[in-house]
Amino acid sequence: MIQLKHGFRILDEHCRGCLSCMRACPTHAIRVKDGKARYRAGNCIDCGQCLKACPHSAITATTWPLEHLDRYKFKVALPSPVLFGQFPTGITSTHIADGLRTIGFDAVRDYSVEVGMVSRATADYVANWNGAFPLITVTCPVVVRLVQVSYPRMVEQLIHVQLPRELAARELKRRFAAELGLAAGDIAAIYITPCQAKTISILQPAEEVESHLDGALAISGVYNAIVAYANTRKNDGGGAEEPFLHSAFFLRWSAGEGLGDVTSRHGTLRVTGLANVIQVFDDIEKGRLRNVSVLDAYACWSGCLGGNLTVANVYVTSSKLQSLISRLPETDAETSAEIERRYPCEDCALARPIRPRPVQGSTGTLRERVRTMELAETLRAALPGLDCGLCGAPTCRDMARDISTGEASSRDCVFLSTDRLRRLQQLYLSTGHA
Amino acid sequence: MCEELLRRQFEVRGRDFDKAGDTSAEVRSILTDLGLDPDVVLRAALVTFEAEMNVVMYAQKGTVTFVLTENEVRVDVVDDGPGIPDLELAMQEGYSTATDEMREMGFGYGMGLPNMKKHSDVFLLESEVGKGTHVGCRVHLGQR
Numbered sequence: 158m159i160q161l162k163h164g165f166r167i168l169d170e171h172c173r174g175c176l177s178c179m180r181a182c183p184t185h186a187i188r189v190k191d192g193k194a195r196y197r198a199g200n201c202i203d204c205g206q207c208l209k210a211c212p213h214s215a216i217t218a219t220t221w222p223l224e225h226l227d228r229y230k231f232k233v234a235l236p237s238p239v240l241f242g243q244f245p246t247g248i249t250s251t252h253i254a255d256g257l258r259t260i261g262f263d264a265v266r267d268y269s270v271e272v273g274m275v276s277r278a279t280a281d282y283v284a285n286w287n288g289a290f291p292l293i294t295v296t297c298p299v300v301v302r303l304v305q306v307s308y309p310r311m312v313e314q315l316i317h318v319q320l321p322r323e324l325a326a327r328e329l330k331r332r333f334a335a336e337l338g339l340a341a342g343d344i345a346a347i348y349i350t351p352c353q354a355k356t357i358s359i360l361q362p363a364e365e366v367e368s369h370l371d372g373a374l375a376i377s378g379v380y381n382a383i384v385a386y387a388n389t390r391k392n393d394g395g396g397a398e399e400p401f402l403h404s405a406f407f408l409r410w411s412a413g414e415g416l417g418d419v420t421s422r423h424g425t426l427r428v429t430g431l432a433n434v435i436q437v438f439d440d441i442e443k444g445r446l447r448n449v450s451v452l453d454a455y456a457c458w459s460g461c462l463g464g465n466l467t468v469a470n471v472y473v474t475s476s477k478l479q480s481l482i483s484r485l486p487e488t489d490a491e492t493s494a495e496i497e498r499r500y501p502c503e504d505c506a507l508a509r510p511i512r513p514r515p516v517q518g519s520t521g522t523l524r525e526r527v528r529t530m531e532l533a534e535t536l537r538a539a540l541p542g543l544d545c546g547l548c549g550a551p552t553c554r555d556m557a558r559d560i561s562t563g564e565a566s567s568r569d570c571v572f573l574s575t576d577r578l579r580r581l582q583q584l585y586l587s588t589g590h591a
Numbered sequence: 592m593c594e595e596l597l598r599r600q601f602e603v604r605g606r607d608f609d610k611a612g613d614t615s616a617e618v619r620s621i622l623t624d625l626g627l628d629p630d631v632v633l634r635a636a637l638v639t640f641e642a643e644m645n646v647v648m649y650a651q652k653g654t655v656t657f658v659l660t661e662n663e664v665r666v667d668v669v670d671d672g673p674g675i676p677d678l679e680l681a682m683q684e685g686y687s688t689a690t691d692e693m694r695e696m697g698f699g700y701g702m703g704l705p706n707m708k709k710h711s712d713v714f715l716l717e718s719e720v721g722k723g724t725h726v727g728c729r730v731h732l733g734q735r
Contacts, residue, residue, distance in 0.1 A: 310629035443616050
């Protein structure tokens with residue numbers, strides 16, 4: 158089994174074992190042992206709920222430091238459309254792009270053309286599909302990992318089309334290598350990301366290939382520098398040049414409307430928020446969701462606009478983007494021509510299929526696994542069913558399973574062992590931060 | 592070789608559309624927890640779903656028996672429904688005796704039995720008019 162890379166780390170020195178992250182985790186991937194939280198890497202889908210839930214800042218996200226860029230001769234930024242909704246009025250898309258150059262980027266690209274290509278490729282993919290419905294979009298990496306881990310038989314329903322940022326990275330390397338006479342390895346394509354999960358999808362794409370991107374910088378990591386730069390420009394009256402953004406549909410991609418063709422031609426259901434996505438997936442499994450061709454699913458309830466690495470208020474971002482969209486033409490002649498030219502001759506399909514990553518009970522012979530499962534059912538009946546979490550597992554069901562596999566002991570349950578309560582008192586009352 | 596490793600029985604009530612799908616969800620969850628091949632899980636869950644839907648739509652009550660052996664998943668559904676007068680006709684794709692109400696709910700496209708056969712490695716259909724129907728499906732586990 159391939160080791161999953163993850164974007165979160167628990168800092169033991171800050172962790173107080175308060176159970177907040179364990180309770181927040183939708184895939185039950187956290188256990189608290191001896192007063193410290195621990196990940197079960199196989200179950201983690203990188204949604205970042207733990208990071209949000211932790212009251213002690215004990216969970217950190219992996220990002221690339223800015224210095225990472227120094228290794229490359231030519232650095233190109235590919236900003237998520239979300240970036241353009243982050244700044245106060247008066248800071249234009251041109252300021253933002255130029256601001257990125259001052260940080261050390263040699264070029265900044267919008268990927269309208271690739272959004273157009275992916276929108277088309279997706280529509281064709283849906284039209285030619287003859288397997289099970291609904292098909293599921295792959296824009297949100299958390300949704301993809303959720304399917305791989307918790308709904309493994311639905312992986313074939315993931316739309317196997319590349320993401321715009323990946324196509325854009327592939328193209329810009331080809332192009333700048335030719336124009337500047339550089340090796341592709343000297344050129345860095347860096348995504349400016351609204352969330353941690355997209356960083357992970359670059360570190361380790363779901364389809365087990367190398368990403369065309371070389372890294373990601375958080376929107377929150379570039380924000381201050383852009384604001385500082387833009388303020389100097391506003392004072393000397395800059396920002397009158399050719400605007401950086403040319404078309405509205407690039408910005409629509411961030412709002413999940415970039416699917417264009419697909420939404421209008423096929424029955425599309427947009428679902429946001431991890432709990433809602435899980436509920437809809439359960440309904441699909443129960444056969445209760447019919448006549449839906451495409452499920453456009455996002456782990457964040459606000460779509461990508463409220464990603465965990467953004468800065469601005471999500472409502473303000475949404476309003477700013479809508480205002481920008483209304484002022485820009487839907488598309489421009491140059492972008493349309495470029496889509497027409499490239500779409501027929503570029504492969505937009507994922508290089509490899511996305512495979513399931515089921516985690517539970519997959520060790521031992523079938524007979525042993527059945528025995529373990531039945532043992533877990535017996536144990537569960539003996540537990541109180543209150544899901545108090547004091548044993549260090551989020552639910553009694555998880556605890557029963559952990560005991561059946563030898564990863565926990567029934568003596569960790571406060572109802573079954575008063576000794577446990579005494580140990581918890583020592584652990585939690587003596588640390589002196591009550 | 593064919594010793595039973597696991598056996599579960601579920602009662603399914605006719606006309607209970609609210610609970611329809613729960614049995615197949617349970618079967619799916621058990622097989623997933625056991626780490627079986629997703630394809631096997633999908634097929635076993637599909638045949639169970641179609642079987643329980645037939646009970647919900649046509650019978651007062653039925654029993655779904657789920658058995659796991661080293662080699663296969665067995666799903667047997669016995670109901671007390673009206674029975675099927677013409678088995679050959681019932682196996683035709685698109686043939687359905689569903690009411691408009693059932694169709695409005697998204698069922699009754701005449702694909703239930705054909706789908707069950709398609710996803711089973713062994714498929715058995717027995718019926719007696721006025722008494723009920725027995726559908727038996729076997730899904731082989733394959734190499735693992």
